[in-house]
Amino acid sequence: xxxxxxxxxxxxxxxxxxxxxxxxxxxxxxxxxxxxxxxxxxxxxxxxxxxxxxxxxxxxxxxxxxxxxxxxxxxxxxxxxxxxxxxxxxxxxxxxxxxxxxxxxxxxxxxxxxxxxxxxxxxxxxxxxxxxxxxxxxxxxxxxxxxxxxxx
Amino acid sequence: xxxxxxxxxxxxxxxxxxxxxxxxxxxxxxxxxxxxxxxxxxxxxxxxxxxxxxxxxxxxxxxxxxxxxxxxxxxxxxxxxxxxxxxxxxxxxxxxxxxxxxxxxxxxxxxxxxxxxxxxxxxxxxxxxxxxxxxxxxxxxxxxxxxxxxxxxxxxxxxxxxxxxxxxxxxxxxxxxxxxxxxxxxxxxxxxxxxxxxxxxxxxxxxxxxxxxxxxxxxxxxxxxxxxxxxxxxxxxxxxxxxxxxxxxxxxxxxxxxxxxxxxxxxxxxxxxxxxxxxxxxxxxxxxxxxxxxxxxxxxxxxxxxxxxxxxxxxxxxxxxxxxxxxxxxxxxxxxxxxxxxxxxxxxxxxxxxxxxxxxxxxxxxxxxxxxxxxxxxxxxxxxxxxxxxxxxxxxxxxxxxxxxxxxxxxxxxxxxxxxxxxxxxxxxxxxxxxxxxxxxxxxxxxxxxxxxxxxxxxxxxxxxxxxxxxxxxxxxxxxxxxxxxxxxxxxxxxxxxxxxxxxxxxxxxxxxxxxxxxxxxxxxxxxxxxxxxxxxxxxxxxxxxxxxxxxxxxxxxxxxxxxxxxxxxxxxxxxxxxxxxxxxxxxxxxxxxxxxxxxxxxxxxxxxxxxxxxxxxxxxxxxxxxxxxxxxxxxxxxxxxxxxxxxxxxxxxxxxxxxxxxxxxxxxxxxxxxxxxxxxxxxxxxxxxxxxxxxxxxxxxxxxxxxxxxxxxxxxxxxxxxxxxxxxxxxxxxxxxxxxxxxxxxxxxxxxxxxxxxxxxxxxxxxxxxxxxxxxxxxxxxxxxxxxxxxxxxxxxxxx
Numbered sequence: 012x013x014x015x016x017x018x019x020x021x022x023x024x025x026x027x028x029x030x031x032x033x034x035x036x037x038x039x040x041x042x043x044x045x046x047x048x049x050x051x052x053x054x055x056x057x058x059x060x061x062x063x064x065x066x067x068x069x070x071x072x073x074x075x076x077x078x079x080x081x082x083x084x085x086x087x088x089x090x091x092x093x094x095x096x097x098x099x100x101x102x103x104x105x106x107x108x109x110x111x112x113x114x115x116x117x118x119x120x121x122x123x124x125x126x127x128x129x130x131x132x133x134x135x136x137x138x139x140x141x142x143x144x145x146x147x148x149x150x151x152x153x154x155x156x157x158x159x160x161x162x163x
Numbered sequence: 164x165x166x167x168x169x170x171x172x173x174x175x176x177x178x179x180x181x182x183x184x185x186x187x188x189x190x191x192x193x194x195x196x197x198x199x200x201x202x203x204x205x206x207x208x209x210x211x212x213x214x215x216x217x218x219x220x221x222x223x224x225x226x227x228x229x230x231x232x233x234x235x236x237x238x239x240x241x242x243x244x245x246x247x248x249x250x251x252x253x254x255x256x257x258x259x260x261x262x263x264x265x266x267x268x269x270x271x272x273x274x275x276x277x278x279x280x281x282x283x284x285x286x287x288x289x290x291x292x293x294x295x296x297x298x299x300x301x302x303x304x305x306x307x308x309x310x311x312x313x314x315x316x317x318x319x320x321x322x323x324x325x326x327x328x329x330x331x332x333x334x335x336x337x338x339x340x341x342x343x344x345x346x347x348x349x350x351x352x353x354x355x356x357x358x359x360x361x362x363x364x365x366x367x368x369x370x371x372x373x374x375x376x377x378x379x380x381x382x383x384x385x386x387x388x389x390x391x392x393x394x395x396x397x398x399x400x401x402x403x404x405x406x407x408x409x410x411x412x413x414x415x416x417x418x419x420x421x422x423x424x425x426x427x428x429x430x431x432x433x434x435x436x437x438x439x440x441x442x443x444x445x446x447x448x449x450x451x452x453x454x455x456x457x458x459x460x461x462x463x464x465x466x467x468x469x470x471x472x473x474x475x476x477x478x479x480x481x482x483x484x485x486x487x488x489x490x491x492x493x494x495x496x497x498x499x500x501x502x503x504x505x506x507x508x509x510x511x512x513x514x515x516x517x518x519x520x521x522x523x524x525x526x527x528x529x530x531x532x533x534x535x536x537x538x539x540x541x542x543x544x545x546x547x548x549x550x551x552x553x554x555x556x557x558x559x560x561x562x563x564x565x566x567x568x569x570x571x572x573x574x575x576x577x578x579x580x581x582x583x584x585x586x587x588x589x590x591x592x593x594x595x596x597x598x599x600x601x602x603x604x605x606x607x608x609x610x611x612x613x614x615x616x617x618x619x620x621x622x623x624x625x626x627x628x629x630x631x632x633x634x635x636x637x638x639x640x641x642x643x644x645x646x647x648x649x650x651x652x653x654x655x656x657x658x659x660x661x662x663x664x665x666x667x668x669x670x671x672x673x674x675x676x677x678x679x680x681x682x683x684x685x686x687x688x689x690x691x692x693x694x695x696x697x698x699x700x701x702x703x704x705x706x707x708x709x710x711x712x713x714x715x716x717x718x719x720x721x722x723x724x725x726x727x728x729x730x731x732x733x734x735x736x737x738x739x740x741x742x743x744x745x746x747x748x749x750x751x752x753x754x755x756x757x758x759x760x761x762x763x764x765x766x767x768x769x770x771x772x773x774x775x776x777x778x779x780x781x782x783x784x785x786x787x788x789x790x791x792x793x794x795x796x797x798x799x800x801x802x803x804x805x806x807x808x809x810x811x812x813x814x815x816x817x818x819x820x821x822x823x824x825x826x827x828x829x830x831x832x833x834x835x836x837x838x839x840x841x842x843x844x845x846x847x848x849x850x851x852x853x854x855x856x857x858x859x860x861x862x863x864x865x866x867x868x869x870x871x872x873x874x875x876x877x878x879x880x881x882x883x884x885x886x887x888x889x890x891x892x893x894x895x896x897x898x899x900x901x902x903x904x905x906x907x908x909x910x911x912x913x914x915x916x917x918x919x920x921x922x923x924x925x926x927x928x929x930x931x932x933x934x935x936x937x938x939x940x941x942x943x944x945x946x947x948x949x950x951x952x953x954x955x956x957x958x959x960x961x962x963x964x
Contacts, residue, residue: 026848028891067791072800075573079510080566084454097573104569104800106793129683143742145802149789149846149893153452153742155508 031062031146033154037117042140045089047159050101050133051126058142058154060116065147066109071122072141075100075134076157089157091137101125101133101160124160135161189225189249191257193217193237201261204239210542212482228255229544229603232280236396237261244396250280252606253650281368286655286706286719288762288775288817290315290369297361298922299879299907301407301955303414303439305361309387311881313817313833314371314775316855320939321466322412322442322948323497324356328937329371330777330815331837331854332384335728340378341389342489342536344553347593347619351630351730353939354740358493358532358557359389360472362405362418362435366390371817372760372777373723376657376704379615379639383723383756391489394480395424395431401961407437411926411951412467413520414439422476423964430477437470440520441498445932445949449502452943456502459517463945467521468497486539496529503943504563504739525584526563532556545603555593561586561625568739569799570676570684571626579673581624588624593617607647614640621729626673628736629745631691633667633729653708663698663726667691667733678796688797691733691747698753700724715764715773723758727751731785731806737799741894741942744798745787748806755782769823776816783808788846789893809844811851813837821862831862839890849892853937856888856898873910881905888936896942901933920957927951 035043037059048054060066077095101124109116127133140156193204200221207214208225211233215223230252237245242261249257278291290312302308306317306325317325318333327337339346339357349355370378370386378386395401402421408414415438422431441462448457458464471494478487501511504526516524533556541548565583567573575583599613616638623632641659648654670691675684704721734747757780764773790803815837822830836857839850864879887900909922930950934941 028889028897068793070793070795070800070802074567077573078566080564084452084508097567100573102570104795106795106800141800143793143800143802145789145791145793147791149791149802151742151789151802151894155452155454 027064027146027148027150029063030150030152031060031066031144033142033144033152034059034061035154035156042156042158044085044087044156045158046156047161048124048138050124050135050160050162052163053121053123056118056120056122058118060109060118060144062114062146062150064114065111066113066116067145067147067149068106068108069118069145070106070143071103072139072143073101073103073160074139074141075102076137076139077134079137084153084155085157091157092159095136098134099128099130099132100136101138126162132162133160135159186227186229187251188254189228189233189235189251189257190254191223191259193221193223193239194258194260195242196260196262198260201239201242204237204242204261207236207238209234209236210480210482210485210540230606230609231603235259248280250284252647282762282764283708283710283715284653285370286653286704286708286717287370287372287374287721287760288314288717290371292367292369294365297364297367298920298955298957299877299909299924301361301922301924301953302926303409303412304356305359305364306357308361309367309369311833311860312369313819313835315369316858316937318353318853318937318939319935320354320356321463321468321497321499322414323437323439323468323470323495324354326350326353326355326357327387328853328855329369329385329387330835331813331839331851333853335381336384336725337387338374338378338382338385339387339389341534342391342487343538343549343551343597344534344536344555344595345378345381345617346534347555347591347617348530348532348557349559349589349591351728354499354528355559356495356530358495358530360418360433360435360470360474360491360493362420363391363433363472363474363491364389371775372719373704373721373756373758373779375661375702375723375725376641376643376659376721377613379659380637380661380663380700380724380726380753383725383754391474391476394429394478394487395422395961397424397426398964399424399961400964401959402431403960404958406956406958407954409439409951409953411948412439412442416470420474424480425964427479427481428477429480430475432476433472433474435470435472437468438521439468441466443949444946445930446946449500450944451503451508454508456508456511459513460520461949462517462520463500464511464513464516465498465501465524465527467523468495469523470495483542484540486537489534489536489538491532491534493532493534494530496523496527498523499526499528500940500943500945501526503940526561526586528559528561530560531558547601549597549599549601551595551597553593553595555591555595557589557591557593559587559589561588565626569737571674575626581626583626585625587627587629589630590622590624592620594619609645610642611645612640612642614638623670627739628670628672628690629734629738630729631667631670631733633665633733635663635665635729637661637663637726651710655704655706655708657704659702661698661700661702661724661726665694665696665698665726665729665732667694667729669693676796690735690797692749694733694749696727696732696749698726700726700753700755713765713767715762715766717760717762719758719760721758721760723756725754725756725785727753727785734806735797737801738804742801743789743804743894744794744801745804746797746806751785751806751808752783754785754808756780756784757782770821772818772820774816774818777814779811779813781811781813784811784841784851786811786841786844786846786851788844790845807844809846810842811839812842813839813851827865827867829862829864829866831864832859833862834859846892850890852892852895854888854890856900856936857886859884870910873912876908876910878908879906881907885933894942895936898934898936898941901931903931903933904928918959920959922955922957924953925950926953 204217319325374382400423405418407416418435420433474491595617597615601611619635639661643657706719870876907924
């Protein structure tokens with residue numbers, strides 16, 4: 012009887028236990044896995060964030076995947092360029108807040124990819140586009156996309 | 164005149180109280196297999212060494228024993244030697260029936276009442292385990308072998324590394340003691356195992372509940388006290404060769420020990436070698452953050468490992484003095500699941516990794532732990548002193564391929580003085596000393612007091628920063644009074660004062676980060692400050708035991724504490740194992756815990772039932788809180804996890820029962836449950852991380868003393884039922900309940916004149932796919948190992964010298 016009570020008690024539900032959702036399936040969502048971005052141009056980051064209680068904030072990290080270390084979370088395989096040593100790879104890390112009290116938020120964020128820095132032009136090739144979303148409680152979701160950044 | 168009389172009376176009383184302690188007798192009858200008295204049988208009592216020879220009726224009498232724990236050894240030519248542990252606190256009757264020895268080699272029968280004695284004496288709930296239990300439940304590591312015990316669970320990584328969890332508390336909230344000295348490794352890390360050789364454990368005690376009083380800071384959750392003895396009987400040489408094999412990870416292992424004793428001097432050694440391949444899981448692929456990693460032949464890629472341990476021990480045993488030295492070196496190397504470094508999905512060169520299941524590629528970890536301990540004891544009539552001195556060095560390295568994260572340079576510069584593939588390195592030097600004294604004031608009252616100190620020097624290396632280098636000093640002193648109202652009724656009270664100091668060194672990144680909009684990386688970030696903190700604490704414990712006839716009642720109320728560790732005070736770096744940026748708080752206060760424990764037990768010939776509930780309150784539990792923010796500069800864009808303190812309420816307990824169904828068949832049941840809730844802070848209402856789910860084991864055990872050629876035969880069936888765990892805290896996942904069946908069997912055989920002890924197990928008999936909520940790999944959906952056949956052969960030997 013005591014055991015049964017334990018089991019019932021431990022099966023009880025309460026509190027927020029749901030991760031937020033990064034939806035890259037909405038219309039015009041960008042970028043998608045295997046998409047190409049271009050140096051010297053801006054693009055609009057467009058995805059839908061949802062949560063059962065309240066959204067927190069998100070972070071975007073773009074870094075090179077010249078060594079094919081990969082943490083894509085997508086099922087589709089993209090064709091990768093041969094492995095190469097980075098010389099002056101492009102890198103982008105930025106966190107963004109989401110207004111308080113939202114359960115749904117569609118991003119409409121313009122990100123500019125410069126052509127180079129003081130050390131010269133950035134390397135073309137395979138990159139990772141990594142999105143990390145957290146809700147108010149601290150639950151997270153990640154999406155990692157394989158993209159290419161090239162020069163037109 | 165009257166006054167003088169009263170004064171005299173008091174002086175006499177005082178004299179009796181201090182100088183004439185009550186002495187008890189030990190008597191009994193030694194019989195043969197037909198219950199006839201064995202004239203000439205020798206009864207020796209250790210440690211005093213006093214002995215007697217049985218008379219024509221087999222009776223003996225020994226006198227002048229002070230209260231205490233003794234080992235009785237009964238020997239007679241042509242019969243197996245019998246060894247037992249007894250606790251004398253009154254005149255004691257010890258009868259023994261010896262079994263004839265059919266061999267020329269001496270055999271020893273150990274019938275252990277130690278566990279029972281400890282349960283009766285200790286105000287907290289204890290589990291006592293000997294090497295037989297370990298043999299019968301042998302798992303991939305010491306803690307895995309102990310997991311069957313009520314209230315004990317583990318945090319595992321791979322098949323050979325696990326750390327202890329007592330009633331849901333683990334890491335630095337559980338103290339592991341070996342030969343009297345606190346074991347210090349890198350217990351703060353979820354992926355770090357415990358550097359103990361399970362073959363070298365002779366006896367082990369688990370204290371469930373706050374034991375800061377005797378064991379100091381960190382013992383808030385409980386204690387695992389390991390005794391490694393291995394001292395042979397006088398003028399003998401003895402040893403054992405163990406051979407171990409497992410099918411799931413193709414483990415091959417051996418442990419060989421030999422020890423000899425000539426009069427009061429003894430010396431011995433043990434060597435253990437283990438080598439295992441990748442372990443197999445009942446799944447074709449693992450789902451890492453929606454990224455499916457295919458497994459080759461169900462092998463969890465790159466989880467092979469090996470272990471090489473060496474122990475030396477020597478010393479002297481005399482009637483009033485004992486001194487033992489233990490020297491050991493534990494080395495283990497193991498791979499980590501290659502498809503996920505930590506929790507991050509990784510691209511894997513399957514050609515390289517799947518070529519051999521026994522090789523260890525990146526990522527991998529290796530630990531070398533050296534320990535030197537001296538334990539000395541002096542005995543007088545009413546007074547005894549124990550002293551322990553210890554030196555340890557823990558050297559841990561974690562290796563992985565260099566991958567640039569955040570602002571780390573894309574190509575590792577060759578100007579640095581460490582290997583780019585060395586991810587983290589921890590080196591720790593520990594110097595410890597304990598001194599304890601015990602005084603038997605009279606037959607009712609005993610007092611003990613002690614002081615223990617420890618100094619640590621911690622160094623770090625490698626490319627990843629998680630904790631700074633630091634030096635730490637702890638010292639504590641305690642006094643404990645134990646009053647016996649009667650043999651069955653014991654009251655204990657203790658007080659302890661602790662002082663601790665930690666000094667950590669500042670740390671700067673070895674690579675520049677970009678602090679500004681330009682995107683240029685120019686600033687070498689300071690990760691931690693020069694910090695100096697001191698802590699003091701007063702803890703106490705009050706307990707009462709009552710054990711009439713077949714019953715045992717115990718209650719204990721105590722205050723325990725834990726000083727914040729370097730990780731909690733000074734973390735400031737990205738934990739690439741779990742996408743988190745962990746930030747310490749240098750202002751944290753020592754964690755304080757109040758706990759009420761109770762124990763109730765009834766045992767008769769056929770039936771035993773017991774329950775051990777507890778209620779626990781932390782006024783400021785140190786908790787790593789996942790926030791709703793990210794950090795670009797220091798955290799490389801990862802989620803911020805902050806160390807904070809919150810009020811925590813916990814309760815739970817264990818139940819156990821066994822019933823003798825028929826002569827050789829026993830039914831047993833073990834259940835455990837823990838509830839935790841944070842009462843304050845931003846995770847108010849949430850549980851604590853790594854909360855073990857409710858769990859029960861139903862057991863059927865068939866035992867027979869003799870079955871054809873075989874002796875001490877047993878067959879045991881465990882049905883483990885674990886509830887789902889839906890009480891979780893970010894970033895955990897709810898885990899479904901499961902049912903697993905384990906089978907074990909064993910027996911002793913004679914081959915010519917050589918004894919063989921065979922134990923076999925089938926773990927996860929039905930190859931069930933299930934998840935362990937407290938496994939490190941749970942978050943990336945790695946199921947627990949599949950079916951595993953385990954065979955252990957022990958070949959003991961003894962001889963006279």
